[in-house]
Amino acid sequence: MFKRFLADRSGNLAIIGSLSLLPLLGTAGLALDISNAIKVKSELQGAADAAVVGSITDKSDGVAQAMAMSADGTVSLSETEARQIFNAQLSTTAVSDVPGQAVQPPPEDMETAARVFTVSAVKSGRDINVSASFSTLVPTTFLRILGKDFIRVDGVAKATFQSNSFMDFYMLLDNTPSMGVGATPADVDKLIAATKNASDAGSRNCAFACHIVSEKGDADKTSNYFVARKVGATIRIDVVAQAVAALTREAEKTETYTNQYRMAAYTFGQKAEDAKLYQVSKLTDDLKDIQTKVDTISLMSIPYHGYNGDQITSFDQALTRINTEIPAPGDGSTAAKAEKVVYFVADGVGDSYKPSGCTKKTTGGRCQEPIDVSFCKTIKDRGVKIAVLYTTYLPLPTNDWYNKWIKPFQSEIGTKMQACASPGLYFEVNPSDGIESAMKALFVKIIRSPRLTG
Structure with a gap:
């Protein structure tokens, strides 16, 4: 078993x-x-x-x-x-x-x-x-x-x-006579029509609102500046001033934390006889105060048509002097270490007495040229950013002066303005565009957005 x-x-x-x-x-x-x-x-x-x-x-x-x-x-x-x-x-x-x-x-x-x-x-x-x-x-x-x-x-x-950086903005606003052009094509046409019978040949059929002031200091009521005011034509410097005020409001809304943005505002001067960097407002975190002060920005006055051979727009001088206004930039981590940004608004054509060093041919020491980017480089080499809003320089094909002196480098004007700007901080706006919208768009480019990575 x-x-x-x-x-x-x-x-x-x-x-x-x-x-x-x-x-x-x-x-x-x-x-x-x-x-x-x-x-x-x-x-x-x-x-x-x-x-x-x-x-x-x-x-x-x-x-x-x-x-x-x-x-x-x-x-x-x-x-x-x-x-x-x-x-x-x-x-x-x-x-x-x-x-x-x-x-x-x-x-x-x-x-x-x-x-x-x-x-x-x-x-x-x-x-x-x-x-x-x-x-x-x-x-x-x-x-x-x-x-x-x-x-x-x-x-x-x-x-x-x-974080978004703490940033100090130094607004450099060109208010020289060329910024007296009509703000839009309609304003240009309005000015031309209003000045067709001007007694001064230089002011006749003119799209520019020249701000002429007599030697006694009283405004010349016959100047195109006052004609523009009388007929309700808006000029570029008016729009720029309004746009800066709107930009400060945008900055207030955009601030992530208290006093993140501070601003200062400068022009090229109040009058041609004393053309120099003019402080409209010192650097401040009171953006409402800036709004109030930029309302006072006006076109630079001249004593008479053709004053100083029209040699009034010196980008070299303006950039050199604003550079001295700006302390060393920081990394943006605190208000004391704020990044520094020059917010530069201009039409890109310099016209000043510069007998040597002019990048184009001169006449009697008068230098008419696109912006000399070497002065921009000096600022950028310090670590200061430059944001450029280029208000397109308008061709004047019926004007002999334009055809002889400006037309030969017309194509370089915007290119040089872009070269002046820090990478990515350039915007061009022509008279038919909204300067206010352009300024806000450029501001957004500057401040960027926070970055979260997980």
Whole structure:
């Protein structure tokens, strides 16, 4: 009987199946428990990602704290906000945010339990860097058969907020006689029609509103400037002044934090007899005050038509002098380290006494040329940005003076103005375009947007 028992092969499948059941159940349990651990990690990773990003939005308390800091360092409010956001994302999870706390076995009746969540937020220059890590033990079900009660999961999350810079804007506005041209084609036509019978041949059929003032200082009511006012024609310098005021309002709305933008305004002078850099408003964070003061900007006056051989527009002098007004630029991380930007608005044609160094031919020392970009380079080499709004210089094909002296380099005017600008900070606007819209568009280019990376 014993020999028959040993030789009997019936019932093998049941025995083998019984012996295989334990590893099969373990394998199936491994898949289910790992799947659950992955689900838990995904939930925690999402909460950590939300925490680091949410703690450095442009309106968060942490960013406000960082922008008020005079030096680099820990941003405690961002760390607090990150913990609060992480906790809020895990309403069914027990969370301990004590940095470095050791992982403890979680209660068996809870699906997950995060026992460690650490976060660090540090300001470094314009950047606020936030990093967080989490670690938890996920209870198992089937793997307990194999003696494994928990699966450990952990992860990290990082984000960087690059703040908008603190910026100081130095508005350099060309108010020389060439900016007396009609602001739009309709204004040009209106001026030409209104001056067709002018007694002064130089003012007849003229699209320019020359601001002529008598030697006694009283305004000459027959000058084209007053003709323009009488017939309601708008000239370019009027639009530029209005656009600067609108730009300050835009800056107020765009500010992410207090006193982020400061502005100063300058023109080429109030009158031709004393043409020099004129401060309309000193650098200030009171943008409403700037709005009030730019309303006073007017076309430069001249004592009579053809004064000083029309040699009144010296870009060389204006750029040299404004360069001395600007202190060393910073990285934009604080108000004390503000970036510096020259916001330059002009039609791009210089006309001054420059017997040597003129980039075009002269006549009796009179230099008519596109802007000499070497003066722009001197400013940019200091780390100061130059934003250029080029108000297109209009061809005057029926004018002999234009045909002889300006037409030969007409094609270079815009090119040189663009070369004067810092990369990407150039905008051209012709009389049929809106100068105000162009100034705002250029402003947006300058300030850029914050950068969040996770």
